[in-house]
Amino acid sequence: MNLTLKVWRQKDSDSKGKMETYVVSDIPEEASFLEMLDIVNNQLIESGGDPITFDHDCREGICGSCSLTINGVPHGKGKGITTCQLHMRKFSDGETIYIEPFRAKPFPILKDLMVDRSSFDRVIESGGYVSVRTGSAVDANSMPIEKDDADTAFDAATCIGCGACVASCKNASAMLFVSAKVKHLNSLPQGAPEKTKRVVNMVNQMDKEGFGNCTNQYECEAVCPKSIKAEFISDLNRQYGTAIVKDAIS
Template sequence: MNLLLKIWRQKGPNSPGKMVDYPVTDISEDMSFLEMLDVLNDQLVVKGEEPVSFDHDCREGICGMCSLYINGQAHGPERLVTTCQLHMRSFKDGETIYIEPWRAKAFPVVKDLVVDRGAFDRIMNVGGFVSVNTGGAQDANCLPVSKVDADKAFDAATCIGCGACVATCKNSSAMLFVSAKVSQLALLPQGKIEAQERVLNMVEQMDVEGFGNCTNTGACEVECPKGISLENIARMNREYLSAALTGEEKKEITGGF
């Protein structure tokens, strides 16, 4: 197949960017979208032009490194897949394909299609964990968890932190990402102990990072490659309300040395 790619090119974080046209020819339907970009890049290198920078790593839909807003949709037109799992058979010969980076204030562009998603890490750093040190854990089966809760926690925990929810949300809200972690830990007995501080801290950090607010359009759930449910956002809202109303005053957490 032959295609016309319109790709966002931007030299660095503070440089202006623009959409640039790249025709590509002889693309196989069995190629993944990123392999198609590999072909383009090899051609650009040989021609002496700068290849297009894009994030990718595992290429099997689990690391969350790849991104790309393809034809106006996060991870392209297919449901429940990341860009690396998107295959060219999803496109038609002769099609024009727009390829852009995730757009959000909290995800500044590093170069071309690469963005900085460090905001997600910083949200995790303030509460996305159970405060348990290595060693001294009790026997795993001393902590029974109902299968229903365990399954729900697992479903929330499958979030790969790719940022498609933010990219696709008209408000660039990170609620789906944050709520997935809050939910996973709120559903499990291990996580209940710190549930209140966790939700308050993570939501506060989310706001500090400059993400927008959730207006429940539900776009994130549709575009999420892992199918993380909106139910998690509701659960986080519940957790947040109850923590805000009944939680203790914030104390500095200390421990270790």
């Protein structure tokens, strides 16, 4: 495959970046998107150029490291996949592909396509602990959990914290991410004792990190590689409202 790549290049977080054009040839159709970038980088290194910096780790869609906004879509076109699961056969020969970093103020660009997503780590940290019995090992299945609740919690827990929701949102809102984390722990009896505190602290931290406000456009839901549902955002709104009322009257 022959491709024209328009890639965002930025020296460091303080520099101004710009799009640069690379004409690449002989890319195998079966290569993944990241493997295509590996090939381009090898060519750049061989010719004495500066390779394109991008995040990646597991390359099997479970770690949440890879990012990239491809032709305006975080993780590229394709339902429920991360960039590492995107293959070149989805593109046509001769196509021009725009590759940009995940854009959001709380995700500052470190270099080229690599952004700092530690704001997500701080939101998770603010969620605090879950109370568990320590000491001797607990019997498996000693705490019955209804199947529906377990399924919902698991659906929410599939969030890999990649940040595509923030990147796709025109307001850089992190509501889908925060709602998934809150839903995960607050749906289970293990997370119940800290339920109220957790939702308030996580929303406060989300605001403190400078994420924007949700305007109910559901772009996040469309790009989420784990198909987290915007229904959880509605639930987060309810849980937060309830927590504030509880706090005011108690």
